Amino acid sequence: MSQTISPGAGRPYGVQRVCTIWEQARSSFYQASRPVAPAVPKRRGPRPLISDEKLLALIRDDLAASPFTGEGHRKIWGRLRYGDGLRVTRKRVLRLMRENHLLSPHRGRPKAAKAHEGKIITLAPNLMWGTDGTRVFTLDEGWVWIFTAVEHWNAECVGWHVCKTGDRYAALQPLSMALGRLYGSVEKGIARGLSLRMDHGTQYLSDHFQNQIKFWGITPSFAFVAEPQTNGVAERFNRTLKEQAIYGRVFRNITDVREAVMTFVELYNSEWRVEKNGFRSPDEIRQAA
Known part of the structure; x- marks a missing residue:
């Protein structure tokens, strides 16, 4: 006007x-x-003990110091909360990592729900182990095999074996290693009460393999056909092994693979924090039992 x-x-x-x-x-x-600037909503609730800037710096430091790759926000939060004693919420760590593009690039697309929705985690040690095999290519010797045995109770790798020929004899080696380390012997009936979860590979279906584990007192427990998640503990460990110690490397021979597996298993058992363990490592769970 x-x-x-x-x-x-x-x-x-x-x-x-x-x-x-x-x-x-x-x-x-x-x-x-x-002109009136739009009001910026303030953070609700009490003021946190540590600012977002300081927490983001700690997250970056943790990612830089971690010996592993491809970890998500849960592992970072677990180390900050249970390793360093920093009382922050997991969702706050997730928000900061998302806003600053620090989430794992290896996160896969969401998958449809599986038909089998059971649990294979045990509440005590030496009730069920899982075993599985995988292959790695080398320049001089071609494909070599890695067999592992994993404890369902604390996700510990209790035995492993690297070899050129992945037959029924090689598949028994990680179990023999585990029995000698945890039971102190491989005599008859030493592992009575223990179940072994495995898939339907030819090594595990052979008479020699089945007779040998029965000699030790181990009860066979086969995974469901075409459902690898029912052997998920061993499958998950083998995936972690390949992501952390195999992928991105070129191996000359079987000795290189054996050294890489040995180094990773020691590091994994002592430092890999597992969510179902309360973000404690397999060794910490076994020592506390």
Whole structure:
């Protein structure tokens, strides 16, 4: 209205005249004309003990110091919470990592629900082990085999074996190693009460393999056909092994593979924090039992 041209004077009415006629203070006019910045919502709840900037710096330091690759926010939060004693919420760590593009690039696409929804985690040691085999390519010797045995109770790798020929004899070697280390012997009936979860590979279906584990007192427990998740403890460990120690490396021969597996198993058992263990390592769980 103040910029409207008066037909008699040929000039704008002006703010003073308009405010006088409307009986309004000019300060109210100027206050209403001033652009108002949108209010920024404040964080609800009490002020955190550590700011987002300091927490983000700790997250970056943890990622840089970790000997593993491809870890998500749960592992980072677990080390900060249970390793360093920093009391922060997991969702806050997730938010900061998402906003700063620090989430794992290895996170896969969501998959449809599986038909089998059971649990294979045990509540005590030496009730069920899982075993499985995988292959790695070397430049001089071609494909070599890695066989592992994993404890379902604390996700510990209790035995492993690297070889050129992945037959029924090689598949027994990680079990023999585990029995010698945990039971102190490989004599008849030493592992009575223990079940062994495995798939339907030819090594595990052979008479020699089945007779040998029965000699030790081990009960066979086969995974469901075409459902590798029912042998998920061993499968998960082999995937972690390949992600952390195999992928991205070139191996010359079987000796290189054997050294890489040995080094990773020692590091995994002592430092790999497992969520179902309360973010403690397999060795910490065994020592506390």
